Amino acid sequence: MRELRSLSLLVATCAWMAMATVAAWASWKSAPIASAAQLVSIVLLGFTASKVYYIEQQRACGGVLAFATASLLILNSEFWALGEMHAALLALASIFGEVWVVLIIIFAVSYPDGRPGIQVSTGLILTNLFVWVATSQVSTALEAAMAGDGTRFSVVKLPIVTVSAVGVAVASTLAVAQLIRVTRGPGIHRIEQVPMVIAACLIVATSGIVTAAQILPSVSFDFLNAAKAASLLLLPLAFGVSRIRQRLVSSSVSDLVVSVAGSPDLAGVTEALRGALQDPELMIQISVPEGTDFAEEASDGVRPSNGDDSRWTIPVRRSSGEQLAVLSLDPRLRRHPALVESAVVAVGLALEVQAQIAEVRASRMRIATAAIDERRRLERDLHDGTQQSLLAAAASLGAARLHVPESSETVVAAIDQARKDLQTAYMELRQLARGIHPAVLSQSGLLAAIESVAERLPINIELRIPDQRWRANVETTLYLLVCEALTNTVKHAKADHVSVRLESHDARVDVIIRDDGCGGAAASDGSGLAGMRDRVQALGGTLSIHSPVGRGTSIEAVVPCE
């Protein structure tokens, strides 16, 4: 298929070359520059027409361009007619010949997709150009009739040339209007349309200038026709540019796989895709089962487009075939299957990665919460078990001591020593239990628990903590974070003052702990602060440390609490 296409392309180009050579033959001696330029432009336009013809859904456009090329060919052949001095043939050539401008504009504004606006402007251009074609025809006929007197410029020709110039000006205006519309509008086709419309504008403008310049006596026909033919080269050039631009878009969509995979959420992925596919209405509807993070996100972020036939929907699947989402696109993107395929792959990958991240996050949260529950259980066990046993033993020893007469010195001394040891053991155990999990935290909340810690530290502490309750794992995490920060301040910062500020918002708690000490704190691996960062992140929060040397330490954390 590919070989066949290349072959027919070659054959068509050769045919155009042969016909162009024949057309240029008659004018070769009298106007060599124009003939060469016309030859080259015909061959390249013909080649472009064949290329466009083979692009999917662009058969009609290719046909229009081929017809334009053919009419140019006829125009170029008018030297044959001039040579024979045959007025009728010359007029016929002019009628067919001037049609090329109209055809080129139709081609330029309807490639790659014909839209109502384009059709309207094409109609306007068409009307105007018919006027121009008609006047040119009259002009040419008159010129042919007066050919015998040897002068190129006559009084009769002046108004006709003016009318032609006005026609070209109107055509140019409409082409420029189309250019502005296309440049401002959305859609991936803009990338291909813009160079084409610019080229068409320039061609029409050149054509107008050339027509107008014919009144000037000092400019040769050869030069004018050469300029006109050269301007035609802009169209194949614009075609090449638009193809390259489209390739660039394809490669940017390939990059998308990388950028989208790193996007933190669905909104980021959607935004990246909208940019890459130039479709501001693009949407991703998640079709994973209810209850996951994504289903919630989709339900308020993306409206289902039931019955909206103006959009093109494509399912996005996991590598295992399970449907992840539905992508809703501008139907014009059907012309870019490779682009869309890349986009679908990118979305699939991103969603799969995000689903995995969500799973990891959830399991991290479960592990962190289990660890906190375990601490509470341990503290309870110590309190209800070992601590009570030690206390009972202390009470019994105290009672025993009362029954021993003071004279039994060795017994009294032994009991007193035992009481002292027991007291030490009990106090150590109480501190241990408190360190594992302070009962006051579960019983009275974060404010009381942190006040209790502050009361034990030899530093001026300013607390701004609302007296409210949060979920147990949030409270414990915040408590451990504040304890760690305060302990660090007391141990390392040489600070005079430290403030702990906690602000409660709808779905999160902000914590800021700031001291006026020596700074230089960092969450290096295995440090207490690194451990705190892990705990905060396990709840889906963030922790940042700002500690320039000599300028105090500030620790800020945000913990989600819904």
Added chain:
Amino acid sequence: MRIGLADDSNLFRRGLCSLLTAVGIEVAFEAEDAQMLLALVEADQPDAVIVDIRMPPTFTDEGLVAAETLASRYPDIGVLVLSTYSETAYAIRLMERGRGVGYFLKDRVDDVDTLVDALERVCAGRSAVDPDIVARLIAQHSRISEMAELTARERAVLDYMAQGRSNAGIGQALGMSARTAETHVARVFSKLQLPAGADDNRRVLAVLTWLRATVQKT
């Protein structure tokens, strides 16, 4: 003296019981939880009760709630909360309920004289706060401030006030007359800029709150 005892640990009740009996205090009844305690007090009113903070069913602050109920329902019965937790917040919360209440650490079972003294004070309608809690607050406070330029003697007076002792009690502990103690108390109050004229119980709360005010809250 007849007392009631409420604690969910069998072991601890038994140890405390034998200790109190050894010093001649009669344990009228033992309760396993707050509800049972209230029912038993209703039936047979003792001079004082000893209550644990954490008891069934929720194992949070049942003891404190029961102590608050008893203090308002039976003003003549002394309530001594014996707690594992060395938390000022609990002590202050209890002191806010008025007279005849005490907050002591369970460690005191080792120091029978202090324990008996505390029981006697709550029976007499006075307040009692564990010396360790007060000592910790004073130590922490003096580390970070000048203690409002109190002398060593005034600081000792402040300590005893926070424990809930009367002027006479303070004088006895420091080897001075009640009159002299009263002068010192007045000077402490003026230096700390506390309202004078509060009774012994009210001033416990005032002093504890002042000591704790090193940490601010919104």
